[in-house]
Structure formats: C-alpha cells, structure tokens
Amino acid sequence: MKEKQVFHINGYVGLVLAILFVLIGGWLGWSGATHDRFIQILIGALLIIIAGFGASSLTIVGPNEARVLTFFGKYIGTIRDSGLFMTVPLTNKFSISLRVRNFNSAILKVNDLRGNPVEIAAVIVFKVVDTSMALFAVDDYEQFVEIQSESAIRHVASEYPYDTFDDDEQITLRSHPTEVSDRLTSELQERLQVAGVEIVETRLTHLAYATEIASAMLQRQQSTAILSARKVIVEGAVSITEEAIKRIEHDTGMRLSDDKKLQLINNMMVTIISEKGSQPVISTSEVK
Structure with missing residues (x-):
C-alpha cells in the first residue's frame, strides 16, 4: 500500500x-x-x-x-x-503528523564484538514520509520505531569493539562515533521502511563499559597510556644521550672509552627516565 x-x-x-x-x-x-x-x-x-x-x-x-x-x-x-x-x-x-520527531532510547546493556558488556544509548530523529504505510502497515508506528530502534542499537553495538588497545585503524564504538552512527542509520532505515518512516539522523548519547568491568578496563587504559608515555620518554632519553656523547667528543677532542660511554649513558638514562629527582654523586680519585 x-x-x-x-x-x-x-x-x-x-x-x-x-x-x-x-x-x-x-x-x-x-x-x-x-x-x-x-x-x-x-x-x-x-x-x-x-x-x-x-x-x-x-x-x-x-x-x-x-x-x-x-x-x-x-x-x-x-x-x-x-x-x-x-x-x-x-x-x-x-x-x-509529518513533523520531525526524536526518540531517546533507554540505556541498554549489550556485548560488543569482543564480548565485553557495555552500556549504550542513542537518539533517533525520524519523520513520516508515507502516511498510508504508517497507519495501515503497522499497528502503532511510534511504538514500532521504539522497538526496532532498540533492536538495531543492540545489533550494531555487537558488530564493533568498544575500544582497541592496538595501533590499527579498526573502527570502534568509542573512537569512530560518526561511522557507528551512519551504520545505525542504515540499519534502522532498512527496518523502518515497512512503516513509511524516514530516519533523519542517529547519534550515540551514552557509551561506557558496564559497571562490573569498568574498573578493570580503566586500569587497562591507564596502563596502556603509561606504557605509551614511557616509550616516548625512553626514545627521547636515547636521543639526548647520543647527542651528548657526540658533543663531548666534538668539543673536547677526546675519544671516550667504551667504559666511559657506558657509565655516561647509564647516568643520563637514569636521570632522565627516573620519576624522582636524582641525587648527584661526585666521584673523586686519588692523585699520585
């Protein structure tokens, strides 16, 4: 019809x-x-x-x-x-009514692609484009939109991981909200075609790990951030140490022995990388 x-x-x-x-x-x-x-x-x-x-x-x-x-x-x-x-x-x-309306879904608990329980909710903006289908193809088109929206949100959330701890370009719920919203819009439009409804826009309004794993995932994110920061610090320390050895040899015209280089590298690495302030130690040797 x-x-x-x-x-x-x-x-x-x-x-x-x-x-x-x-x-x-x-x-x-x-x-x-x-x-x-x-x-x-x-x-x-x-x-x-x-x-x-x-x-x-x-x-x-x-x-x-x-x-x-x-x-x-x-x-x-x-x-x-x-x-x-x-x-x-x-x-x-x-x-x-032909007006543009919106529907705020409840906060749903679903499992993402990796099986982690997450909480997710979205706002659905829609309007009626075919009045005969809206009235006669379904029993109550507004209730139909609500039920199909929750079903589509669950399905789309299960297709992506909440987050990735690798350096790949995988689409995730947290880092690619636009792509996820576009996927949800496409999914909903297919489901609501029978009701004569057009999806104008969808946006995620809530996204978080479920309570039972939120603490563990927060620690994992913090650990990942600390490791990434440590990596940058170590790379910087190595670069500074190499530059220091070159400057010493160039300015003084001396060739440092391997033992002196190792000692200098060790002292500078400890000084730069250590989170606490390092205490200087003055080395004195007996003059004969």
Missing part, C-alpha cells in the same frame, strides 16, 4: 454552498403556497441532505499535518496541503 493523493478542492466554497443550501431548504420548508407545500418541503429536505453531504466532506488540515481518508474501510488517498478542503463525502479522516 503506497500513499496517493485524494481529490480535494477549496473548502470555503463548499462551506458557503452548504450554508446556502441549508438556508434555502429551510425557507422552502416554511414558506410557499398551501397546494405546493409538499413539493417545497421535498425540495427543501433534498437541499438540506445535499448540504449535509457537503459538510461531511469538509476537513481542516494543519501545517506539517496530513489527513488520511478511508471510504467504507478502503483507503482512497491522503491530503497533505494545509487549510480547509472539500473532498469525498462520508469518509473517515485520520490525522497524522
């Missing part, structure tokens, strides 16, 4: 005609000669019935709103224009 446009015209003309028919019909019913009274009453009643049919065809459509019409149980079309319109009489008219 696809949305289609139903016949409708300016409703103000119909409203004026309906009022005129009622006035004329009432006047014919209460006036006129006695011998023609029956015919006048019949014509007046007919005009009032026609006015009633015309009044039943009037409908008001607000901005960003649509009217879905059914005629004795059969869908005949939708009015998307805003204003007062005259359409097919004796129809049931259902109102449906």
Whole structure:
C-alpha cells in the first residue's frame, strides 16, 4: 500500500454552498403556497441532505499535518496541503503528523564484538514520509520505531569493539562515533521502511563499559597510556644521550672509552627516565 493523493478542492466554497443550501431548504420548508407545500418541503429536505453531504466532506488540515481518508474501510488517498478542503463525502479522516520527531532510547546493556558488556544509548530523529504505510502497515508506528530502534542499537553495538588497545585503524564504538552512527542509520532505515518512516539522523548519547568491568578496563587504559608515555620518554632519553656523547667528543677532542660511554649513558638514562629527582654523586680519585 503506497500513499496517493485524494481529490480535494477549496473548502470555503463548499462551506458557503452548504450554508446556502441549508438556508434555502429551510425557507422552502416554511414558506410557499398551501397546494405546493409538499413539493417545497421535498425540495427543501433534498437541499438540506445535499448540504449535509457537503459538510461531511469538509476537513481542516494543519501545517506539517496530513489527513488520511478511508471510504467504507478502503483507503482512497491522503491530503497533505494545509487549510480547509472539500473532498469525498462520508469518509473517515485520520490525522497524522509529518513533523520531525526524536526518540531517546533507554540505556541498554549489550556485548560488543569482543564480548565485553557495555552500556549504550542513542537518539533517533525520524519523520513520516508515507502516511498510508504508517497507519495501515503497522499497528502503532511510534511504538514500532521504539522497538526496532532498540533492536538495531543492540545489533550494531555487537558488530564493533568498544575500544582497541592496538595501533590499527579498526573502527570502534568509542573512537569512530560518526561511522557507528551512519551504520545505525542504515540499519534502522532498512527496518523502518515497512512503516513509511524516514530516519533523519542517529547519534550515540551514552557509551561506557558496564559497571562490573569498568574498573578493570580503566586500569587497562591507564596502563596502556603509561606504557605509551614511557616509550616516548625512553626514545627521547636515547636521543639526548647520543647527542651528548657526540658533543663531548666534538668539543673536547677526546675519544671516550667504551667504559666511559657506558657509565655516561647509564647516568643520563637514569636521570632522565627516573620519576624522582636524582641525587648527584661526585666521584673523586686519588692523585699520585
């Protein structure tokens, strides 16, 4: 079932005609000669019935709103224009909003790609693009959006790890929120196509490790950060030590022995890498 446009015209003309028919019909019913009274009453009643049919065809459509019409149980079309319109009489008219809406999912506990329990939530921005499918293809399209959104969030979260401790370019939930949101949008659009709903945007609003492993994962992240910092410090210390040996040999013209180089390297590495302040030790040798 696809949305289609139903016949409708300016409703103000119909409203004026309906009022005129009622006035004329009432006047014919209460006036006129006695011998023609029956015919006048019949014509007046007919005009009032026609006015009633015309009044039943009037409908008001607000901005960003649509009217879905059914005629004795059969869908005949939708009015998307805003204003007062005259359409097919004796129809049931259902109102449906075309405004952009959002849905905040609950915080869900799911397992990521590596099996770690994580907490995740998202905001889903959507709008109705096919009124007939939204009303007749599913029981309640708003509830349908909520249930399918939670299901899609669980499925997408299980496709990626929360984080990676390697230096690869793997997509993760924490470091690639845009890619994850695009994947969630695509997943949801496929699920909600049947309900005539278009997904405008999805964004993660909450992402964290579950309580039972949050402390352990925090320690792991801290350890990884400390190791990375140590690596940078060691590389810098080696570079400084090499530069110091070259400068000493160049400025003094002396060639340091291997033992002196090892001693200098050891002292400088300990001084640079140590977290605590180093204490200088003055070495004195006996002069003979």
